[in-house]
Structure formats: structure tokens, C-alpha cells
Amino acid sequence: MTARAKCSELPGAVCVMSPGAADLVLPKELRERLASHVRLVSRGDRFQAGALADAEILISGWGCPRLTADVLAEAPRLKAVMHAAGTVKSLVSDALWERGIVVSSAADANAGPVVSQTLALITLAARRTLAMAAGYAGGWPATADRRGADGLTVGIIGASRIGRRVITELVRADAGYEVLLYDPYVTDEEARGLGAHRVPLAELCRRSQVVSVHAPQLRETTGLLGSGMLALLPDGGALINTARGAIVDTDALTRECATGRIEAYLDVTDPEPLPPGHPLLSLPNVLVTPHIAGAQGSEIRRLGEYATAEVVRWVSGEPLLGEVTREALARLA
Structure with missing residues (x-):
């Protein structure tokens, strides 16, 4: 032959x-x-x-x-x-x-970079990096304003392939994170197996200093984080979204961030990209990146x-x- x-x-x-x-x-x-x-x-x-x-x-x-x-x-x-x-x-x-x-x-191959980006953003959010940077022009920040990662409560929305890997890395870290999980398709036992504690969404938002979104965009997740849920985030808290922009109500997030009460780290937005001049692009407590968390x-x-x-x-x-x-x-x- x-x-x-x-x-x-x-x-x-x-x-x-x-x-x-x-x-x-x-x-x-x-x-x-x-x-x-x-x-x-x-x-x-x-x-x-x-x-x-x-x-x-x-x-x-x-x-x-x-x-x-x-x-x-x-x-x-x-x-x-x-x-x-x-x-x-x-x-x-x-x-x-x-x-x-x-x-x-090849979503599994694309997940690795997203996990790495998310963990980096959690570290930045844990230290209130945007607030520290914005205030630095006025002098050295007071010790009382500083925050580290140890013992931080991190809320994960969505036990997706990325969400699960983020949980695994947080549990492995030596910072002693408490990890909360909201996912209606995961049982309490499955959450415990991941190293997280499954809670209702409102409780997750109320207790977490950092909330990271990893849910798919579905009919039931569109606008999941609206004004009511965002208002529950504690003062000095942070929202991270590397999933889909429409899961977060953009107008509601803009209003919350405009007060300076919380930080936001957004790799995705709704709409995407945001129109020129949108407030989220210029607020000192918001970091918007052009959908770069995936493989680049x-x-x-x-x-x-x-x-x-x-x-x-x-x-x-x-x-x-x-x-x-x-x-x-x-x-x-």
C-alpha cells in the first residue's frame, strides 16, 4: 500500500x-x-x-x-x-x-488562565488594592485602612469548572479563607467535598468580603446580582466577574460603586464593551479589563x-x- x-x-x-x-x-x-x-x-x-x-x-x-x-x-x-x-x-x-x-x-483548557486571573483578582480585592491606590495620592494609608487576605470570606457564585477550580485553590492556600458557595444544582455534601459551605445567595452576599462570579449566563442567572443583592455586600467588599457580564445588573453596580462603598473587578460587562464615557470606566474603585481572563x-x-x-x-x-x-x-x- x-x-x-x-x-x-x-x-x-x-x-x-x-x-x-x-x-x-x-x-x-x-x-x-x-x-x-x-x-x-x-x-x-x-x-x-x-x-x-x-x-x-x-x-x-x-x-x-x-x-x-x-x-x-x-x-x-x-x-x-x-x-x-x-x-x-x-x-x-x-x-x-x-x-x-x-x-x-476545549473549555477545560481555557479554564486555567481564567482561574489564574480570578485568584490574582481575589488577592487584589482582599487587600482593597483599588481603594489603597486611589487614596495613596493623599499620603500613606492609615494602618486601620489596610486589609490582608488571612481569614477572608470569599463567596463563589457557580460551581462551574472554573468555580470549582477556584474553590480548590482557595482551600489549598495558606490564608485560611472561608469559602461560601451559591449554586442551586449542588448539594450540601458536594459543596463540603469541594471545601466550601453552600448558602443562599443573599447570605453569601451579606457575609463575603469578596464575591466572585462563575455561573453560566442562563435565563435564571441574567441579572442575578441586582440592586438588592449588591446592597448586601459589606462596606469595603468587592465583586469580581470573569464569567458573563449580564449576570450583574450594570446600572445597579454602577450606583453601588459610585458611592465608593465597594470595589469591582470586571473582565466582562453588559454591554460588552461598555460605551465610551461609561462611569464604570473612570471610577477609581473599579477595574474594567477587555475580556482577557481566558487564553491570550x-x-x-x-x-x-x-x-x-x-x-x-x-x-x-x-x-x-x-x-x-x-x-x-x-x-x-
Whole structure:
């Protein structure tokens, strides 16, 4: 059997991502690894004419069009989608599930940087960094105004893959954090297993010096942190949001932060981005970053490594580690 014949027996794969993303997500060495398991039929930022006809695997990423019934009609052999990014909610459709196409997400690979960013922000919030920095122009802050992390109560909203990892790291830390958790889908026993104490949302807001949001954006979580809940945060407390902006009522948060009573560390907002001149962009007790908690720069390669490993598993008949099911999707970010 010739090398060409052997190659022709490999399953066809199409890679569709935003311009420039593919080179970051799938650098040369990962493409070479893929070439040992699939025939990369096409690479680009859109579905090229006829490219899907022979594809059994789609490697998707940022910018990949939604997999509607019309798109899938051009892909009669498609059996698996390996998404080299986080959420697949904007990608999948009912038509995809009805075809029985397997879907995998690299959300676990994207979680690591978000966890690291969150832990850094918790450390900053624990020390009331924004308030200390804003007041420094007026002289050395009084000892009574300083706060450390030891014994701090941190409230985690959402036992997502990121929320769980943040809890684990907080429990491992030597600061003696008390970790509270709000998640209606987690039992008291499961929370204790994570090292957290499950409480109602109002209690979490009332008792936590730092509240960090890690819930998915669902109908029931949109506006979850409105004026009533934000008002419960203690004076000098802080809100961190690296999840989805719409979980927090932007107007209510703006009013609370304008008083100087609490700090906010926001990697996501609603709307996103905030319009020029929005008060949250200039308040000294608010830090807004442009959705950078996820994989950035050199970290983006992690997504490609994860997706490539999933392709190898699928071709080898092994279980996928990042499989997303239709039933689970409703509760995922």
C-alpha cells in the first residue's frame, strides 16, 4: 500500500476559524500531529465550497459560522466537531444534535488562565488594592485602612469548572479563607467535598468580603446580582466577574460603586464593551479589563493542543474528555 493510499484512508478534517487564529491555535507542530491522524482538507475562516463534503471532523474556533441545517447539508459525512475554544452555544444547532454529531469543547483548557486571573483578582480585592491606590495620592494609608487576605470570606457564585477550580485553590492556600458557595444544582455534601459551605445567595452576599462570579449566563442567572443583592455586600467588599457580564445588573453596580462603598473587578460587562464615557470606566474603585481572563497570546496554543488530543482520541475510538451533550449544554457557559 502506498503512502498516498494510506493517507487517503485517514478521515477528512476541516479547520474553520477567524483569520489569523488558526496559526495561533494550531501551529506547525500541532498540524503535523494532526496529519498523522486526519487529512486536513481545508483551512480558513469560512466554509469553502465543497470542503465539507469529505469531512468527518470539523475543527472549529473563534469565528466559525453556526452549524445550521443548511451548513450541515453540505457535510453528509460529518461525525464530530472539535471546538478549539470555550463555549459552543453560538456554534451548535438543533440540526447538529439531530444528526447525532459528537461535539467537544476545549473549555477545560481555557479554564486555567481564567482561574489564574480570578485568584490574582481575589488577592487584589482582599487587600482593597483599588481603594489603597486611589487614596495613596493623599499620603500613606492609615494602618486601620489596610486589609490582608488571612481569614477572608470569599463567596463563589457557580460551581462551574472554573468555580470549582477556584474553590480548590482557595482551600489549598495558606490564608485560611472561608469559602461560601451559591449554586442551586449542588448539594450540601458536594459543596463540603469541594471545601466550601453552600448558602443562599443573599447570605453569601451579606457575609463575603469578596464575591466572585462563575455561573453560566442562563435565563435564571441574567441579572442575578441586582440592586438588592449588591446592597448586601459589606462596606469595603468587592465583586469580581470573569464569567458573563449580564449576570450583574450594570446600572445597579454602577450606583453601588459610585458611592465608593465597594470595589469591582470586571473582565466582562453588559454591554460588552461598555460605551465610551461609561462611569464604570473612570471610577477609581473599579477595574474594567477587555475580556482577557481566558487564553491570550501564547496561551491560545493550549486550545489547539486540547482539540488535537480530542481528534486523536476520537480517531482512536477513545472517550472524549471535553464532550458536550445537548442535555448538559443548557447549564454550561
